[in-house]
Amino acid sequence: MKKIKKIKIKVNGKVKYLMKDYQLSDLLKILKIPLKKVAIELNEEIIDKKNINKIKIKKNDKIEIVHFIGGG
Amino acid sequence: MEVASLKKDNLIIANKSFNSRLIVGTGKYKSMSECAKAIKLSGAEIVTVAVRRVNIVDKNKPLLMDYIDPKKITYLPNTAGCFNSKEALRTLRLAREIGGWKLVKLEVLGDKKNLFPEMIETLKSTEVLAKEGFKVMVYCNDDPLMAKRLENSGAEAIMPLAAPIGSGLGIQNKINIQIIRKQTKLPLIIDAGLGQASDATIAMELGCDGVLVNTAIAKAKKPFDMALAFKNAVIAGRQSYKSGRINKILMGKPSSPLKGVI
Numbered sequence: 001m002k003k004i005k006k007i008k009i010k011v012n013g014k015v016k017y018l019m020k021d022y023q024l025s026d027l028l029k030i031l032k033i034p035l036k037k038v039a040i041e042l043n044e045e046i047i048d049k050k051n052i053n054k055i056k057i058k059k060n061d062k063i064e065i066v067h068f069i070g071g072g
Numbered sequence: 073m074e075v076a077s078l079k080k081d082n083l084i085i086a087n088k089s090f091n092s093r094l095i096v097g098t099g100k101y102k103s104m105s106e107c108a109k110a111i112k113l114s115g116a117e118i119v120t121v122a123v124r125r126v127n128i129v130d131k132n133k134p135l136l137m138d139y140i141d142p143k144k145i146t147y148l149p150n151t152a153g154c155f156n157s158k159e160a161l162r163t164l165r166l167a168r169e170i171g172g173w174k175l176v177k178l179e180v181l182g183d184k185k186n187l188f189p190e191m192i193e194t195l196k197s198t199e200v201l202a203k204e205g206f207k208v209m210v211y212c213n214d215d216p217l218m219a220k221r222l223e224n225s226g227a228e229a230i231m232p233l234a235a236p237i238g239s240g241l242g243i244q245n246k247i248n249i250q251i252i253r254k255q256t257k258l259p260l261i262i263d264a265g266l267g268q269a270s271d272a273t274i275a276m277e278l279g280c281d282g283v284l285v286n287t288a289i290a291k292a293k294k295p296f297d298m299a300l301a302f303k304n305a306v307i308a309g310r311q312s313y314k315s316g317r318i319n320k321i322l323m324g325k326p327s328s329p330l331k332g333v334i
Contacts, residue, residue, distance in 0.1 A: 012125040032131050039123075039169035044162075046169050064125065066166050068136050070107055071122025071152050072097030072237070072264075072286030 007059040024052040027063070038067045081310065083282050085259050086175055086207035086228045088146070090117045093276070094306045095148065095261065097286025101295065104139040110289055111140060114299035118146045120177055120284065122153070123163050123170075142171070148209065150177040155190065157197040164201060176201070177231070177263075179211040187237040187264075191218050195225060202226025211263050214248040216255060223258055230258050231284065234275065235265030238287045242271040246278055253279040269298070269305035276309025277317075 006017040011027070018027065024047065028035060040047045041064040047055065057063075082089040096116040101107035111119055119140060127133045140147075149167030151160040157180060164176045178197055182190030189212050201208045202225060209229035210222050219230045232252060235241035242265065243249060253260055262275040263284040272283045285302055292298035 012128050014128065031126075031128050033126055033128075034135075037135060037137050037170065038126055039166040041166065046165055049169065064166075065128070066123050066170070067126050068121040068147060068149065068167075068170065069124045070098035070101060070104070070136060071124075071150055072099040072120055072284075 007057070009057060009059070009061045009063060011063045012065060018057060022057045024055040024057060024063075027057060028052065028065075031065070033065060038065050040065050081314070083259065085118075085209070088175070090146075091115075092117045092303070092306075093282040093310055094272070094302055095120065095282055095284040096289060096299070096302075097284065098136065098140065099152075099286055100290035104134050104136065106295060107290070108139040110295045110299040111145065113296050113303070114289065115303045116145070118148050120148045120150045120286070123149055123151075123167050146175065147173060148175060148177050149173050151179050153181075154179070155181050155184075155193075157193045157200070160193070160197045161200060164206060165204075168206070174205060175207045175209070175228070177209045177211060189213055189233070191215070195221055198222055198225045198227050209259075209261070214245045214252070216248060216251045219252045220255060223256055227258065229261055229281075230256055231261045231263035233264040234262050234271065237264040239265050240267030240288060241265055242267050243274055243278070246274070249275070249278050249280065269301035272302050272305040273309035273312070276306055277313050279313055282306070 005020050007020055009016050009018055035049055043062050082091055083093045092115045094114055094116045095118045096111055096114050097120045098107050151163045154160040154163055160178060160180050167173050180190045180193040180197055181187050191213055198208050198210055207228040209231055210227045211231045212218055212222060214232040222230060234243040259281040261282040261284055262280050266272055266285050266288050275283045283306060289295050289298045289302060
């Protein structure tokens with residue numbers, strides 16, 4: 001059986017293995033994250049949420065997904 | 073004579089008008105529902121929120137936005153936990169991206185123990201953020217000179233501490249707060265260090281435009297009652313300030329007329 005190729009990335013500091021050719025939007029779908037309530041950073045650059053369908057995830061990408069929590 | 077305190081007396085920040093002069097933090101509550109109820113009772117229309125990583129492991133964790141509707145309550149993203157300008161700018165740019173938030177609370181800390189603001193980094197950040205179109209409410213020291221510099225750098229509101237964050241000590245330097253009040257037309261909001269409702273009244277009586285409270289409500293034995301107490305205390309302090317207090321004298325002056333004493 002042919003081994004499925006996966007790429008290693010980091011999401012919010014945690015290592016994750018993803019199928020090749022995933023878009024940023026696919027990752028959000030897998031993680032069940034509501035786009036409206038978050039902001040996304042790809043390799044320390046803020047992503048315009050309108051473009052997440054166009055951004056392909058590459059090997060060793062560092063992705064940060066943040067939202068609002070309680071704070072003073 | 074008309075009763076001034078019955079007239080509309082809104083807090084204006086960045087051209088937005090708010091009925092309540094109490095801003096509350098959303099941290100340190102036992103649960104989201106407790107937080108939401110306390111906010112409701114406090115009457116606050118602005119709440120501070122922190123920007124943090126989404127929990128990608130536990131996807132069922134409740135979200136703040138499910139409990140506090142950002143359409144009804146103004147979210148004020150903060151930079152709590154940031155110790156330099158770079159971190160603070162990153163945090164607020166992300167906050168803006170979440171949903172267009174431009175009104176933000178800048179807080180750059182300088183010391184992990186006392187949590188005092190690092191004012192050089194704060195000043196640098198204020199300049200950058202103002203240029204990027206943010207409306208920056210700035211947590212700062214109770215230093216009139218620094219407050220002036222923040223104002224000149226484009227701050228939208230000056231938010232000096234009463235005492236260290238979470239300390240509950242109340243206003244430690246009334247004179248400085250009054251000096252800052254005299255020198256600025258910007259909204260002046262006491263941020264951090266209040267312990268009980270009367271501290272908020274004192275802040276308002278010094279002429280502050282509002283107060284920001286988190287721990288004193290969230291960690292009170294009865295947070296809901298304390299939320300209500302702070303609401304009333306802010307209203308009382310504001311009305312008292314607007315009413316024009318009597319002069320202080322060192323001697324007694326009888327309240328009842330002496331004429332006709334038997």
